[in-house]
Amino acid sequence: xxxxxxxxxxxxxxxxxxxxxxxxxxxxxxxxxxxxxxxxxxxxxxxxxxxxxxxxxxxxxxxxxxxxxxxxxxxxxxxxxxxxxxxxxxxxxxxxxxxxxxxxxxxxxxxxxxxxxxxxxxxxxxxxxxxxxxxxxxxxxxxxxxxxxxxxxxxxxxxxxxxxxxxxxxxxxxxxxxxxxxxxxxxxxxxxxxxxxxxxxxxxxxxxxxxxxxxxxxxxxxxxxxxxxxxxx
Numbered sequence: 001x002x003x004x005x006x007x008x009x010x011x012x013x014x015x016x017x018x019x020x021x022x023x024x025x026x027x028x029x030x031x032x033x034x035x036x037x038x039x040x041x042x043x044x045x046x047x048x049x050x051x052x053x054x055x056x057x058x059x060x061x062x063x064x065x066x067x068x069x070x071x072x073x074x075x076x077x078x079x080x081x082x083x084x085x086x087x088x089x090x091x092x093x094x095x096x097x098x099x100x101x102x103x104x105x106x107x108x109x110x111x112x113x114x115x116x117x118x119x120x121x122x123x124x125x126x127x128x129x130x131x132x133x134x135x136x137x138x139x140x141x142x143x144x145x146x147x148x149x150x151x152x153x154x155x156x157x158x159x160x161x162x163x164x165x166x167x168x169x170x171x172x173x174x175x176x177x178x179x180x181x182x183x184x185x186x187x188x189x190x191x192x193x194x195x196x197x198x199x200x201x202x203x204x205x206x207x208x209x210x211x212x213x214x215x216x217x218x219x220x221x222x223x224x225x226x227x228x229x230x231x232x233x
Contacts, residue, residue, distance in 0.1 A: 164207040
């Protein structure tokens with residue numbers, strides 16, 4: 001399986017510091033400028049002073065930052081930190097019908113509403129049975145293990161509870177963890193950072209929610225969805 005997304009041509013820079021949750025100070029062409037961080041994750045092991053980064057010019061004239069920080073180099077490994085990229089990759093894989101567990105399903109729509117939230121995708125089996133799919137972005141890898149989350153996430157726990165509710169009612173549900181780097185060999189929830197999320201994932205699996213993980217090949221020019229990884233819940 002190979003699904004690829006090309007990044008918008010941009011510039012290379014050097015990360016200096018994180019000014020707040022969504023803004024970084026970076027050095028580009030010898031100048032210190034502000035860049036939008038395309039995720040709310042902590043990224044503590046990635047965004048360290050001196051790290052090489054890839055930046056895209058901001059498309060909106062309303063944005064106060066000239067660039068968006070999309071990719072970081074960590075110990076020779078390029079890591080995509082854009083939280084929207086996994087959804088784009090999975091959406092393309094679903095459209096091309098090359099994501100093996102979902103090849104026979106029809107795409108219905110993105111962001112279907114459920115209770116007080118939304119899932120990422122709604123699919124449909126040939127029988128008409130709905131299939132709810134949630135996608136999570138993974139950037140943290142330790143000892144070849146992809147870990148999610150890198151910070152406590154009430155939103156993530158809520159998604160799992162809702163998927164478990166639907167699975168108990170007989171609906172098909174799944175969550176896909178997309179590791180946006182190539183150095184992971186397997187995946188598990190991050191018990192140390194968010195034990196409640198890990199427990200919610202275990203409960204969801206016990207209710208029938210399917211769990212998948214895939215790793216990516218990341219280069220400054222683009223990202224490719226690659227191999228499926230073993231999952232340990």
